[in-house]
Amino acid sequence: MRRSMLFLPGNTPNILINGDALGADALIFDLEDAVSPDEKDAARVLVRSAIKALGYRGCEIIVRINGIDTPYWQDDLREMIPLRPSLIMPPKTSCAQDVRTVDEFIGRLEGELGFEAGTVRLIPLIETALGVENAYEIASASGRVAAIFLGGEDLTADLRCKRTREGAEIAYARSRMVVAARAAGVDVYDTPFTDVNDDEGLVLDAQTAKSFGFTGKAAISPRHVPGINEVFSPSMAEIDYAYEVLEAIRLAKEQGRGAVALRGKMIDAPIVARARQTIEAAEQLGLGGNRHEK
Amino acid sequence: MSSLVRKSAAGTMESSDVFVEIEPADGLEIEIESVVQQQFGQAIEQAVRDVLCGQGVTGARVRLTDRGALECVIRARVETAVRRGKESA
Numbered sequence: 001m002r003r004s005m006l007f008l009p010g011n012t013p014n015i016l017i018n019g020d021a022l023g024a025d026a027l028i029f030d031l032e033d034a035v036s037p038d039e040k041d042a043a044r045v046l047v048r049s050a051i052k053a054l055g056y057r058g059c060e061i062i063v064r065i066n067g068i069d070t071p072y073w074q075d076d077l078r079e080m081i082p083l084r085p086s087l088i089m090p091p092k093t094s095c096a097q098d099v100r101t102v103d104e105f106i107g108r109l110e111g112e113l114g115f116e117a118g119t120v121r122l123i124p125l126i127e128t129a130l131g132v133e134n135a136y137e138i139a140s141a142s143g144r145v146a147a148i149f150l151g152g153e154d155l156t157a158d159l160r161c162k163r164t165r166e167g168a169e170i171a172y173a174r175s176r177m178v179v180a181a182r183a184a185g186v187d188v189y190d191t192p193f194t195d196v197n198d199d200e201g202l203v204l205d206a207q208t209a210k211s212f213g214f215t216g217k218a219a220i221s222p223r224h225v226p227g228i229n230e231v232f233s234p235s236m237a238e239i240d241y242a243y244e245v246l247e248a249i250r251l252a253k254e255q256g257r258g259a260v261a262l263r264g265k266m267i268d269a270p271i272v273a274r275a276r277q278t279i280e281a282a283e284q285l286g287l288g289g290n291r292h293e294k
Numbered sequence: 295m296s297s298l299v300r301k302s303a304a305g306t307m308e309s310s311d312v313f314v315e316i317e318p319a320d321g322l323e324i325e326i327e328s329v330v331q332q333q334f335g336q337a338i339e340q341a342v343r344d345v346l347c348g349q350g351v352t353g354a355r356v357r358l359t360d361r362g363a364l365e366c367v368i369r370a371r372v373e374t375a376v377r378r379g380k381e382s383a
Binding site: 014053 | 304308309364367369370374378
């Protein structure tokens with residue numbers, strides 16, 4: 001289960017080497033913004049060497065490559081695809097063709113390496129106004145797309161507005177991204193909260209993202225990982241309720257009743273679906289003790 | 295697998311990193327300055343030799359200033375320095 005995705009600057013050994021000890025479900029090895037142009041070569045070699053040697057067991061590996069409008073992205077992929085990262089994150093994805101360009105190049109590399117086609121998935125980073133407007137097309141551009149990810153900083157620069165703690169300026173983009181992702185059947189991740197020292201703000205921002213329907217959230221600081229994990233994990237009350245829902249359904253079936261009520265409210269198909277999602281998430285996280293769905 | 299054509303460097307003096315300087319020479323000459331020289335000097339030198347061999351470099355003068363880098367970091371920085379040293383300026 002991927003709740004938190006932590007950015008690790010690709011050319012900074014003292015952060016890279018501790019990546020798997022920071023509690024994040026996924027690590028984003030950043031070859032883009034965190035690396036200066038004259039160090040792109042060094043970062044590729046360092047990230048490749050670190051992933052090979054350290055393994056980062058227990059964390060999903062994501063690599064943010066440079067944009068397709070730069071001279072770096074193909075070299076990034078040549079160096080990274082042999083490692084079979086779970087996901088490649090192309091930045092500034094603004095249309096379906098951007099996805100297909102990366103998709104085709106990865107496909108060619110997979111073929112050369114003898115990998116099964118589609119082994120490496122994509123999580124396009126959407127951080128332009130055009131990208132938000134094209135979110136559904138991006139999410140459904142290729143079977144390789146596993147999720148889409150909202151980048152709030154670049155987006156607000158493109159929108160010519162200021163990024164705020166409350167995030168009203170990205171509410172439309174958040175909504176649009178979630179709807180697009182769910183319509184395309186992929187996951188969706190929220191932009192990092194950038195004030196590293198504001199723990200309360202981080203939790204509020206993560207709760208807002210969860211309320212919109214995001215699957216999880218990225219972090220630029222390890223300090224934000226526990227807060228994100230907590231917000232995007234089902235609470236014990238939610239898990240208990242989910243088990244009650246399924247038990248009520250089971251009893252109703254046993255007794256041949258069609259309509260089911262729990263705590264005075266009718267249980268319909270969406271409530272059952274949500275209960276199953278909660279239990280699935282709880283089981284993946286080892287929460288919920290030894291209760292079993294009947 | 296071409297040989298070095300120029301002097302080059304990679305890495306930094308930051309903690310957990312290593313600064314590698316390399317230049318063309320006859321034969322291999324490796325100089326290591328490290329706080330863990332006593333315990334890991336030999337292992338570091340072996341890692342440097344492995345990378346040079348893998349890159350087909352038989353003539354180089356290499357100087358490492360180690361700030362407590364893991365072996366994977368040392369290997370990466372030496373490889374980057376070699377790659378850069380093979381490019382014409």
